[in-house]
Amino acid sequence: MKEFLEERGSYLLGRKINLASDNYHSKDRIVAIFDMLKTRSVSIEESVDFLIDSIESIEQASENVVKTLNDKISHLTTSIIHIGKLKLSYPSTATEGNIKLVDLTDGTYDGIAYSSTDSGLIMDTTIKTKLREK
Amino acid sequence: MARKSYWIYSDKYLSHNYMLLRSIESELRISSITTLAGDGEETEILKNPIDIGTAKSLRYPPIVSDRIRVTIDHPLSDVLTIDQLVKIDVGLDNYETMGTYQSEIEVANFNKNLTVVYDIENTLDALFRLELHISVVDNYENIVYSSIIPISINDDGWMVEHGNSGSGIDLPYEPVEESMYILIDGSSVDNFEVEDKRVKFSMPEGYDCFVVYKPKFIEQGGLYEFSKDVSLTPSYGMVLRDDYCNKVEFSIILNSYNPDITSINHTPIIKSLGIMTSDK
Numbered sequence: 001m002k003e004f005l006e007e008r009g010s011y012l013l014g015r016k017i018n019l020a021s022d023n024y025h026s027k028d029r030i031v032a033i034f035d036m037l038k039t040r041s042v043s044i045e046e047s048v049d050f051l052i053d054s055i056e057s058i059e060q061a062s063e064n065v066v067k068t069l070n071d072k073i074s075h076l077t078t079s080i081i082h083i084g085k086l087k088l089s090y091p092s093t094a095t096e097g098n099i100k101l102v103d104l105t106d107g108t109y110d111g112i113a114y115s116s117t118d119s120g121l122i123m124d125t126t127i128k129t130k131l132r133e134k
Numbered sequence: 135m136a137r138k139s140y141w142i143y144s145d146k147y148l149s150h151n152y153m154l155l156r157s158i159e160s161e162l163r164i165s166s167i168t169t170l171a172g173d174g175e176e177t178e179i180l181k182n183p184i185d186i187g188t189a190k191s192l193r194y195p196p197i198v199s200d201r202i203r204v205t206i207d208h209p210l211s212d213v214l215t216i217d218q219l220v221k222i223d224v225g226l227d228n229y230e231t232m233g234t235y236q237s238e239i240e241v242a243n244f245n246k247n248l249t250v251v252y253d254i255e256n257t258l259d260a261l262f263r264l265e266l267h268i269s270v271v272d273n274y275e276n277i278v279y280s281s282i283i284p285i286s287i288n289d290d291g292w293m294v295e296h297g298n299s300g301s302g303i304d305l306p307y308e309p310v311e312e313s314m315y316i317l318i319d320g321s322s323v324d325n326f327e328v329e330d331k332r333v334k335f336s337m338p339e340g341y342d343c344f345v346v347y348k349p350k351f352i353e354q355g356g357l358y359e360f361s362k363d364v365s366l367t368p369s370y371g372m373v374l375r376d377d378y379c380n381k382v383e384f385s386i387i388l389n390s391y392n393p394d395i396t397s398i399n400h401t402p403i404i405k406s407l408g409i410m411t412s413d414k
Contacts, residue, residue: 099251101408102237102386105187111233112390113154113191116184120255121404122191123233123392125152125225131142131202133216 137165138211142222143201147172150224151196153179157186159219163207167192169199176203183207186220196226227399229392232296232342237386237407244270244379245411248372250386252287253405260402261294261346262287263389266372266409270363270379278377279363285370291352294391295345302334307349309333315346320393344391384409 051058104121105114115122155164167180179194179202208219216222250266264287269280284306286293292313297303308331316323316333319341326335337343351358357365357373365373374382386407392400 098243098245098412099408099410100240100242100384101251101406102240104235104237104404104407105190106238108236109189109233110235111230112235112388113189114187115191115193115403117191117193118403119405121233121235121388121390122193123229123231123390123401124154124191126228126230128154128223128225129144129148129150131144131222131224133140134143 135163135207135209136211137205137207139166139203139205140216141201141203142216144224145200147198147200148224149196149198149226151194151227152225153192153194154189154221154223154225155186155191156189156221156223157219158217158221159208159210159214161208162186162220164204164220165207166205167202169197169202171197171199229399229401231392233390233392235386235388235390235404239383239385240408242382242384242409242411244374244376244382245413246374246376247412248374248382249410249412250285250287250370250407251410252407254287255403255405256400257402258400259393260400261292261344261391261393262402263294263296263391264407265387267385267387268374269383270374270377271381271383272378273380278379279375281361281364283360283364283366283372286349291348291368291370293347293349296389296391297337297343297345298341299339300337302332302337303343303345305331305333305345305347305349307331307351309347310350310353313348315344317344317346317393318342342393344393382409382411 109121109124111124112121113124114120153167163183163185164180165183166178168176168178170176177197177199179192179197184190202222202224204216204220204222206216206219208214211219248268250264252264254262264285266283266285267280268283270278272278284293288294293305293307293309295303295305309328311328314326314328314333316326316335318338323335326333328334333345335343351366352368352370355368357367360366360372363375367373388404388407390402390404392402
């Protein structure tokens with residue numbers, strides 16, 4: 001205890017130095033923050049200036065986008081109405097496709113046969129043997 | 135529906151890889167076909183049941199056997215013999231050199247542009263002659279006009295015509311003379327004359343003669359007026375006259391020529407045939 005009391009002065013001094021050092025560091029930090037704000041402000045100012053300069057083209061681009069969207073919507077609406085009319089006037093058009101294949105399993109064959117194995121028409125064989133019950 | 139299995143025989147052991155089933159009774163269904171090979175092992179030929187319709191053929195790896203077991207589903211299989219239900223022939227690869235297929239009539243929506251669509255595999259040297267028969271009808275099912283249009287489905291638009299007697303063959307289109315080949319029984323002939331759409335040459339009686347040529351219009355470009363109702367593009371697309379037309383009734387006649395006598399084991403496989411209509 002005695003030792004502590006004797007050394008108390010130096011302890012207090014040391015603590016003050018530490019506090020001063022903290023203050024010093026804090027000040028540095030604040031200065032750094034202000035510097036940073038200054039730089040950022042300049043960047044923001046430049047960006048705002050750029051936006052102000054470009055406002056006309058931005059406005060033009062927005063108008064173009066809106067116009068294109070309107071055109072597309074109008075085209076879709078017309079198409080939908082047209083398809084609806086087609087369905088009413090030509091019901092078959094709406095239900096049948098444009099490709100129509102013939103049924104190869106059906107028809108008349110001469111020297112050709114429908115092969116189930118090949119799923120298509122093949123040539124008939126020249127020599128055939130008839131199998132019968134005995 | 136009664137199911138019955140039948141054993142059918144030939145007089146001797148045969149090597150076969152092709153079976154043609156032709157129905158005598160309608161609505162015939164075959165659920166299984168097996169064969170007893172020479173080594174006594176029963177081999178499955180038909181794996182999935184099939185409806186025979188008019189006729190069906192099957193191809194399978196060559197088998198040597200003298201007997202086949204067929205299982206048939208038919209209401210009358212208990213009372214009829216197999217000979218009264220179906221004709222069964224077997225054969226070994228040695229295909230016909232000529233064949234004809236005529237489709238049933240189909241109906242498609244009318245659009246002024248028409249194209250024949252097809253899918254053919256294993257073509258090799260085979261040539262095809264396709265005729266498209268069309269009748270265009272209006273809303274009241276009246277025929278507005280009809281036409282028979284020969285179309286090429288060979289490579290590069292080559293056309294082929296066949297004859298086996300007479301002094302010449304009439305072609306549907308004016309040919310490019312330099313492109314013309316005349317084959318008599320597989321041999322090329324140089325002695326011929328072309329007069330408009332007729333090729334004059336002497337055809338020996340009973341020999342198959344083929345005229346293979348390119349029509350002039352496919353090299354000239356533009357639309358070729360086939361008739362007052364039909365025009366053709368150089369790629370055999372058809373442009374039809376629109377006259378209050380509603381539907382197109384069509385059927386396809388296909389002649390297949392497989393004249394390469396060196397490849398006796400060859401057959402083209404025609405997987406699909408049809409038409410595509412479009413308004414653009």
